[in-house]
Amino acid sequence: xxxxxVQASKYTVPNGxxxxxxxVQKPAPGTLPLRGxxxxxxxxxxxxxxHYVIPHxxxxxxxxxxxxxxxxxxxxxxxxxxxxxAIEVLDVAGDWVWICVGADGPSGYCKAVCLAx
Numbered sequence: 185x186x187x188x189x190v191q192a193s194k195y196t197v198p199n200g201x202x203x204x205x206x207x208v209q210k211p212a213p214g215t216l217p218l219r220g221x222x223x224x225x226x227x228x229x230x231x232x233x234x235h236y237v238i239p240h241x242x243x244x245x246x247x248x249x250x251x252x253x254x255x256x257x258x259x260x261x262x263x264x265x266x267x268x269x270a271i272e273v274l275d276v277a278g279d280w281v282w283i284c285v286g287a288d289g290p291s292g293y294c295k296a297v298c299l300a301x
Contacts (some may be wrong), residue, residue, distance in 0.1 A: 192301035195225045195238045195287075213253050214262025217274055217291035224274060226287030239272030240284065243300040251292025255280035263290040273299075 216231070217224040219222040223233035244265050253260040255277055265271065265285065278294065283299075284291035 198228050211289075214251060214292050215289045217272075217282075217287065217289060219282075222275060222282075224238075224272070224284060224287045224291075237274050240271045241286070242271050244269045244271060244294075245263050245298055245299065245300045247299045249294045251283070251290060251294060253292060253294040257280075259293075262292050265290075265294075268300075271299075 192205055211218060211231075216227060218227055218231050218233060220298045221234045223236050223276075225236045225238045227233070228236045236237045244267055246267050248267050249265050249269075251260040251263045251265060253262050269285065271285055273281055273283055274291070277299070279295055280293045281299065282291065282293050
């Protein structure tokens with residue numbers, strides 16, 4: 185998917201019992217859309233989280249956006265997304281949104297005002 189394509193990915197809740205079959209290496213922060221409390225639904229069969237979410241499609245607005253490790257202006261920046269990049273919104277917390285560029289990442293926080301419409 186290129187940075188300017190908007191494609192609404194169709195994610196579904198997996199059928200059957202979900203479980204891990206062995207140890208899983210913890211991904212580096214800002215990579216996979218995975219937190220201890222929440223993860224992208226596409227990771228349900230491979231990574232453990234308290235809850236899984238089917239993301240909403242979105243797009244970065246007219247200005248490049250830095251992805252933050254935590255929802256604070258002074259937190260570490262893990263990546264930068266170009267203006268117009270298609271993204272998926274996973275969680276909204278006040279002025280901040282947790283987003284990713286698909287189930288393989290990258291993921292991080294940006295201000296909600298940075299998203300298009």
